[in-house]
Amino acid sequence: MAFHVLITDPLSKEGIQVLEQQENLQYEFATDLSSDELLTKIETADALLVRSQTQVTRQLIESAGNLKIIGRAGVGVDNIDINAATERGIIVVNAPNGNTNSAAEHTMAMLMALSRKIPQAHYSLKNQQWDRKKYVGVELKNKTLGIIGLGRIGAEVAYRAKGQRMNVMAYDPFLTPEKADHLGIDYGTVKEVLNKADFITIHTPLLKETKHLLNEEAFRQMKPGVQIINCARGGIIDEEALYQAILEGKVAGAALDVLEEEPFHHHKLLNLPEVVATPHLGASTVEAQENVAVDVCQDVIWFLTGGVVQNP
Numbered sequence: 001m002a003f004h005v006l007i008t009d010p011l012s013k014e015g016i017q018v019l020e021q022q023e024n025l026q027y028e029f030a031t032d033l034s035s036d037e038l039l040t041k042i043e044t045a046d047a048l049l050v051r052s053q054t055q056v057t058r059q060l061i062e063s064a065g066n067l068k069i070i071g072r073a074g075v076g077v078d079n080i081d082i083n084a085a086t087e088r089g090i091i092v093v094n095a096p097n098g099n100t101n102s103a104a105e106h107t108m109a110m111l112m113a114l115s116r117k118i119p120q121a122h123y124s125l126k127n128q129q130w131d132r133k134k135y136v137g138v139e140l141k142n143k144t145l146g147i148i149g150l151g152r153i154g155a156e157v158a159y160r161a162k163g164q165r166m167n168v169m170a171y172d173p174f175l176t177p178e179k180a181d182h183l184g185i186d187y188g189t190v191k192e193v194l195n196k197a198d199f200i201t202i203h204t205p206l207l208k209e210t211k212h213l214l215n216e217e218a219f220r221q222m223k224p225g226v227q228i229i230n231c232a233r234g235g236i237i238d239e240e241a242l243y244q245a246i247l248e249g250k251v252a253g254a255a256l257d258v259l260e261e262e263p264f265h266h267h268k269l270l271n272l273p274e275v276v277a278t279p280h281l282g283a284s285t286v287e288a289q290e291n292v293a294v295d296v297c298q299d300v301i302w303f304l305t306g307g308v309v310q311n312p
């Protein structure tokens with residue numbers, strides 16, 4: 001009997017080609033399903049492949065009769081109920097490397113767009129306004145970029161920010177002052193990063209410990225005029241606290257690729273001129289989507305046919 005691989009979010013064709021080369025495997029693309037349709041489809045699947053859109057809930061996992069592996073084409077597994085999967089002996093794999101570069105590049109694009117007010121000026125010019133005074137920015141050179149979370153993406157951002165001649169100060173639970181020294185950056189506690197940074201960018205996963213890490217108290221500790229970038233996960237920033245901090249003038253600007261509720265259309269933060277935003281595009285490049293799709297499909301095949309995976 002052929003393995004049944006159910007794919008419920010868009011996946012790049014290079015990943016599909018990997019599946020097509022495997023004998024004894026049938027894949028089924030079924031995106032934009034209602035919850036009821038998904039509950040029916042999952043019954044016979046041996047593997048489920050998703051990006052961030054499909055919510056892999058306990059109910060979904062418990063409706064699966066044959067499911068052995070859930071593959072996430074991307075890094076974050078916060079849309080998957082890992083406990084429910086573990087209880088049923090279902091392995092969850094992700095693709096942690098393939099979109100690192102794209103996420104770091106998007107963070108830098110957001111940082112530069114924010115510091116030079118490029119989206120606002122672009123929008124104004126497209127609306128026939130020639131306004132040079134309103135869109136005066138600030139330089140990045142000699143400013144301090146505070147990085148919270150120095151994993152793969154945070155480290156790539158640090159490297160690029162140094163290329164912009166910024167001072168970089170980072171906090172990460174696994175970073176030591178010696179390691180920071182070796183990377184040519186400053187080591188700081190969260191408090192020190194909040195106190196000293198001109199720009200703060202977050203690169204942590206969304207966990208119990210990081211939920212609303214940037215809250216009212218955190219904004220109080222920041223420098224006046226600080227600017228915030230979040231290309232990691234919504235929910236790490238307390239959005240009401242950010243909104244108030246912008247209204248009070250404490251935060252001069254924010255660049256957000258993610259919000260707590262996605263998809264987002266009518267969020268009050270989006271009405272503020274100080275906020276620039278993209279619809280969760282950090283990993284949306286041709287290269288990243290090829291990489292993560294190939295990595296996760298390869299892992300699913302290895303597991304189904306041999307029981308070995310690269311990224312459990």
Ligand code: MLT
Nearest residue numbers: 051052074075076099283
């Ligand atoms: C990820 O976790 O890999 C990124 O946020 C991209 C995505 O959700 O597809």
